Amino acid sequence: MKLSESNISEINKKSNKEHQNQFEFLANTLDKKSIKVEQIIKSLAEFQVAIPSWALGAGGTRFGRFSYYGEPSNLTQKLDDVGLLHSLTQTAGAVSLHIPWDIPEDYSAIKEQAKSLNLKFDAVNSNTFQDQKGAKESYKYGSLSNASQVVREQAIAHNQEVIKIGEQLGSKSLTVWLADGSNFPGQNNFQTALSNTEDSLKAIYNTLPDDWKLFIEYKPYEPNFYSTVIQDWGTSFMLANACGDKAYTLVDLGHHLPNTNIEQIVSTLMLKGKLGGFHFNDSKYGDDDVTVGSVKPYALFLIFNELVYGMQNNPQNPDLSWMIDASHNIKDPLEDLMQSLEAIQEAYAKALLVNQTELRVAQQEHDVVKCQEILQNAYRTDVRPLLAQARLQSGGALNPLGVYRELKIREALIQERGKHSIASGL
Numbered sequence: 494m495k496l497s498e499s500n501i502s503e504i505n506k507k508s509n510k511e512h513q514n515q516f517e518f519l520a521n522t523l524d525k526k527s528i529k530v531e532q533i534i535k536s537l538a539e540f541q542v543a544i545p546s547w548a549l550g551a552g553g554t555r556f557g558r559f560s561y562y563g564e565p566s567n568l569t570q571k572l573d574d575v576g577l578l579h580s581l582t583q584t585a586g587a588v589s590l591h592i593p594w595d596i597p598e599d600y601s602a603i604k605e606q607a608k609s610l611n612l613k614f615d616a617v618n619s620n621t622f623q624d625q626k627g628a629k630e631s632y633k634y635g636s637l638s639n640a641s642q643v644v645r646e647q648a649i650a651h652n653q654e655v656i657k658i659g660e661q662l663g664s665k666s667l668t669v670w671l672a673d674g675s676n677f678p679g680q681n682n683f684q685t686a687l688s689n690t691e692d693s694l695k696a697i698y699n700t701l702p703d704d705w706k707l708f709i710e711y712k713p714y715e716p717n718f719y720s721t722v723i724q725d726w727g728t729s730f731m732l733a734n735a736c737g738d739k740a741y742t743l744v745d746l747g748h749h750l751p752n753t754n755i756e757q758i759v760s761t762l763m764l765k766g767k768l769g770g771f772h773f774n775d776s777k778y779g780d781d782d783v784t785v786g787s788v789k790p791y792a793l794f795l796i797f798n799e800l801v802y803g804m805q806n807n808p809q810n811p812d813l814s815w816m817i818d819a820s821h822n823i824k825d826p827l828e829d830l831m832q833s834l835e836a837i838q839e840a841y842a843k844a845l846l847v848n849q850t851e852l853r854v855a856q857q858e859h860d861v862v863k864c865q866e867i868l869q870n871a872y873r874t875d876v877r878p879l880l881a882q883a884r885l886q887s888g889g890a891l892n893p894l895g896v897y898r899e900l901k902i903r904e905a906l907i908q909e910r911g912k913h914s915i916a917s918g919l
Contacts (some may be wrong), residue, residue, distance in 0.1 A: 494573060494905055495610075496580040500890045504899060505891050512891050516878040523846070530879070533845045537883035543615035543816040544575045544830060546595045550916020552782065552820025559822045563906035564916040568595045568603060571916075574827060574906075576610030581896055582834050583889035587615040589816050590662070592655045593625055594918025600661045607662075615666070615762070616708060616770065616814055617659035621648045622672035622716070635673040637693035637740055638686040638722045645693050652697045660702060666741055666769070667695065667701070670710035674717030674724075686722050691735050691736055698736040702773060708743035708769045708814070709733050713750050714781060726758045733767055741769025741811070742888035745818055746796075747780040748772075755792070756799045763803030763810045770814030773837055782819050784829050786836025791837065794872050797844035805849065831893050834881065842876040 517917040520530045549571045551561035567570040571588070578585040588607070597603040607614065621636035628647065634640070636648035637830035656667055673690065675681040698707050711729040712721055723729055726742055733740040742762055749755060775781070775788045786793050805812060817833050820826075847867060855863040881891045897903075 494577065494902070494909060496577060496900070497837075498580075499897060501580065501812070501888070501890045501899065503847040504896050505885065508891055509885075510687055512881055512885070516882050519875070519878045528846060532655065533842060533879055534886065535885045536845060537842055537880060538583065538887050540583055540584060540838065540841060541815070542746040542834060542837055543589040544578060544585050545589045545591065545816060545818055546571050547591050547916075547918060548817060548820050548830060549574045549826050551822045551824075553822045553827060557822075560913065561822075561824075561826060562912045562913050563903055563908075563910050564826070564913075564914045565570065566910065566914045567917055568597060569606060571595065571836060572603070572606050572610060572612065575612055576828060577902060578830055578834070579611060581890045581893035582831060583840060583884050583887035584834050585830070586611060587613050589615045589618060589668075590659075590664075590919060591618045591620060592658055595621060596658060597662070604662060612664040614659070614664045615816060616668045617655050617662070617664045617666070618668045618670070619652045619655045620650060621725045625651075628729065632672075635671075635681075635686070635722070637669075637671055638673040638681075638690040640681075640685065640689070642875075645689060647851075649693050653700050656697075656700060656702070656705070657897065659705075665704060666706040666708055667697070668708040668710060669697070669772075670712070670745075671721075671723055672716050674714075674721035675719050676717050677719055681720065683720065687728075690722050691732055694732055694736055694740075701739055705739065706769055706814075707733075707740040707813070709736075709740060710745055710748065710772070712745070712748040712780065718916045726762065729766055729861070730762065730765070733769075741767050743770045743772065743814075744768065745772035745774070745780075746785075746793075747774045747776045747782055747818070751778070756795045760797055760799040760803065763799070763807045766807065766809035766811075768803070768810055768813065770816060772816050772818035773833060774817070774819040784819060784824070784836070785817065785820055785833035786840065787832070790840070791872060793840040794843050795868070797840040798847055798868065799845040801841070802849055820848055827903070828894060828897065831897065835893070838880045838883075842879050843871050843874060846874055846876070 523530050550564040565574050575588045621632050624631050630644045630647045639645050709729045711723045713724050729742040773785045775783050775785050777788050852867045
């Protein structure tokens with residue numbers, strides 16, 4: 494199923510007058526503050542977030558999974574869904590594949606389909622957190638960190654194969670997340686597990702193409718609950734440094750203990766030139782993987798404030814890869830992703846409103862109250878007309894979720910795919 498610009502344009506006409514009134518009022522208000530509205534709109538239009546192939550079906554927990562009707566049952570249908578998202582939002586211009594859940598059967602056809610949908614392939618993601626069909630060795634006791642060299646070699650070979658798959662698609666980065674760790678004291682030797690992981694990552698890194706990056710993700714717990722080998726940003730940072738200049742830390746917003754100061758982590762990594770990318774989601778308790786901005790929107794804004802500062806002041810850090818990593822089992826996955834994309838753009842737009850020069854002066858003068866006011870004034874600004882204007886100028890929908898529902902897209906997908914289709918790989 495494809496949406497044409499004319500489909501979207503016709504619906505946009507119904508609310509365009511109201512939008513223009515809201516946009517002009519906001520633009521005039523910001524103009525009086527010497528804020529360059531057109532530059533913000535340009536930045537929003539250029540900001541593209543990769544959609545993970547695993548988020549297009551209903552997610553689940555270790556207790557169960559409730560499928561959502563009309564799920565994409567193969568990679569072709571998943572790309573179609575990302576294409577729908579991009580048509581509506583104009584901010585979902587990439588897809589991040591999970592291997593081996595989504596290995597293309599026909600690379601030429603998949604690349605042609607992605608091109609027709611104006612999509613590119615972002616980071617490819619390896620999977621050593623579960624045993625694969627036909628694998629000789631098990632990852633029950635770890636993969637890249639395993640005490641068994643044979644198991645480690647299998648995990649290394651899998652990651653190297655994922656790189657080859659990504660090369661055929663035009664990807665330029667590999668994301669490695671390890672479930673490796675231990676459930677009980679004494680189960681692993683911490684130093685041996687970390688040394689094995691470093692050696693394994695170096696073996697993978699040494700096969701990276703010259704123009705690729707290696708993203709090393711971290712997580713404090715789960716599925717192991719006593720220790721995780723790459724448990725925090727410091728360990729990821731250390732391993733990235735050990736691998737080389739093309740290796741970076743990847744920050745997943747859900748992969749932190751409660752109340753962790755993620756914005757400080759982001760700032761530090763950018764200062765050191767080692768922040769590679771983001772996995773966006775939200776959480777209340779842990780790695781909840783819920784809709785971005787649904788629980789802690791102010792925290793997301795504070796993170797973006799540091800990201801914007803870093804993008805403007807840390808040329809030593811490369812362009813970042815932006816990806817969603819959320820999955821829930823009671824929402825329409827496409828609606829959930831639209832809400833996440835909106836929250837990401839909203840936090841970014843608000844961060845762009847912050848007068849960094851004024852904030853810097855207030856910091857130097859130790860005017861704590863003014864520092865807080867500068868941030869909160871930006872956060873309290875309703876920037877949704879800016880987001881809508883950026884979409885409108887790019888050919889997207891003023892109200893993506895409203896258009897999605899008005900066109901009854903989920904109903905059409907159910908008609909096309911069947912009520913009880915199940916997303917591949919989950």
